[in-house]
Amino acid sequence: MPEINWLAIFPELTLALGAAAVLLVEVQWKPRASTLGWLAGWIVLLAAVFTVFQWVWAGDQLAAESTGRLVTFSGMFLVDGMAVYGRLALLGILGLGLAGAHGLYEALGRRAAEAIAITLLAAAGFSIMLSSNNLVLTFLGLEVGSIALYVLAGLTRERKGSDEAALKYFLLGSFASAMFVYGAALLYAGTGQFEILAIRDHLAAVIVARPAVIFIGLGLMLVGLGFKVSAAPFHTWAPDVYQGAPAGIVGYMAAIAKIGGFITLARIFVTGVIEYHATWAPVMAAIAALSMLIGSVVALVQTDVRRMLAYSGIAHAGFAMTGIIGGEIEGVLFYVVAYAVQLIGGFAVITAVSGPEGSASDLSEYRGLWRRNPGLAAGFALLLFGMAGIPLTSGFIAKFGVFSDVWATQPWLVILGVLTSVVTLAFYLRITVIMYMEGEEGDPIPARASTRWVVWIAVGLTILWGVIPGTLLSFVADAFAL
Amino acid sequence: MVEAVLFVLMAVAALTGAVTVVLARNPIYSAIGLLGTLFSVAVIYVVHLAHLVAAVQVIVYAGAVLTLFLFVIMLIGVDKSERRIETLPSQRIGVGAIAILLIAGVVAITVFGNFEWVPAAASVIDLDATNGTVAAVAEPMFTDWVLAFEATALLLTIGAAGAVALAHYRRRN
Secondary structure (H helix, E strand, C coil), X not given: CCCCCHHHHHHHHHHHHHHHHHHHHHHHHCXXXXXXHHHHHHHHHHHHHHHHHHHHHHHHHHHHCCCCCEEECCCCXXXXXXXXXXXXXXHHHHHHHHHHCHHHHHHHHHHHHHHHHHHHHHHHHHHHHHHECEHHHHHHHHHHHHHHHHHHHCCCCXXXXXXXXHHHHHHHHHHHHHHHHHHHHHHXXXXXXXXXXXXXXXXXXXXXXXXXXXXXXXXXXXXXXXXXXXXXXCCCHHHHHHHHCCHHHHHHHHHHHHHHHHHHHHHHHXXXXXXXHHHHHHHHHHHHHXXXXXXXXXXXXXXXXXXXXHHHXXXXXXXXXXXXXXXXXXXXXXXXXXXXHHHHHHHHHHHHHHCCXXXXXXXXXXXXXXXXXXXXXXXXXXXXXXXXCCCCCHHHHHHHHHHHHHCCCCHHHHHHHHHHXXXXXXXXXXXXXXXXXXXXXXXXXXXXXXXXXXXXXXXXXXXXXXXXXXXXXXXXXHHHHC | CHHHHXXXXXXXXXXXXXXXXXXXXXXXXXXXXXXXXXXXXXXXXXXXXXXXXXHHHHHHHHHHHHHHXXXXXXXXXXXXXXXXXXXXXXXXXXXXXXXXXXXXHHHHHHHHCCCCCCCCCCCCCCCCCCCCCHHHHHHHHHCCCHHXXXXXXXXXXXXXXXXXXXXXXXXXX
């Protein structure tokens, strides 16, 4: 029998059982969508309590050992700082996502239960993915998370855009998943190990005479994960999916895929195959540079806010990847969480303006937003400044963190990053100008209480982490002292 | 000796089935030909003590997938005459070229590659080997790999809930 540490999988177990509970409650009592949403919220809170407990408990456990990691389920599953930090981030985003999708769930009527259950399972999948020590389990977590996201993209299938987005995401996404699993198989062929820590030990101990198989495997895995985080040139799905999927859920979809993808990328490349750092770093640098360029330049000509945010997301994938290239993890951990919060807040504003089910959000809809709903306009502007990386927002600290990681080794990437940041500022400012300086009086745009909460929590965190970055940085630092 | 005889019988059956799939005019015959191929290959798996793979082959492919095929064929209608105009021009030539390339590759490797073919039927099968039996696969699956096994359960849940979420919408309007 394998040694089983139940506490290690409590958060995922809670989410999975919670999803089942939501479905069963729907069958038995048929409550309103917001009741189910509250149930899901309590489930998320319970999972978060377990995760915080893991943080404390793992700290005590690991103080005695020197490995810095707790490996359980026969080497399948990890409880280490990165995993617990990632889980907490996913659960936080899940809570915000459930609140932000409130309007969508109500509009879905009786299908809300399935939608809420799948929302929970998506987070469970990415949580498994980033805590996995075994490439097979990593792949399964990736699939659980991704397939849930394909369904979420198609929730409002009666609208053409949503149907198209779901199908496109599904076809391209399954192709990328196949790439990942092929890469994992080749890495296994080259090293004889499925476990990431075992691969690291193997590569440290043995000089592989012909590492070509390993390199091809790593390349394929990079393609698979690059797709998930929408890094160029694997980004083509992102604008269509961000635009077509129901507005209420897009922020959540994009945010958890980025968190899961980047932490897994860091785990495999920085923890697993750091021995080949000199080989994979230039490839990743090229992908990061391309993402920054394509994302920032193409975003300039978009006329739809969601497409614009999709391209800015591609640029942000490039910025975040810069943090991994240095072989460090702290920068990218801070970056993805700060960006995910801004993203989900920004899409909450779009939900309020374009409606939770909508499949388009033209720039013209945002004209004079500050007269029609001053709170939303101010929140959106602050979040956009955060994404641009203006000082005193978390975006600035995050960019500073990832760029300082690579300044010593790849200064050209930092210069490119700063230049493209300036370009991104142009279109963030453009939205702000449209909101504040154009348009006349229009009908006021009401925003639900849940949407306002999401926006203001996101704005609050963005400013808090920008002014006192220690509030998040100390967590990141603690994550590695665990 | 038994292995060799079984192999030859089953290989001939599998190839016959495969040829039927391609050549039969009636799609039902094609489906039945595929069934023959799948069964013959399953018998070869049993000979090599891969019991689980053989069972999965029969249950999943010969059982579920083929039933689905037949269902679809019946649904479309067996009697409906098929248009035999090729939509992709010169695809036969293309496929032929790829086939010839593949065969040439195999011949080249056989002739120029310095290794020996060891036909499985000729080698002695270790009857005590248990690495492919159901028990041998089940034990690690439910001990060391139990977490991965449970993760696939999540996939099934998403599949069921997702199908409802995606397919239920027409009733609304």
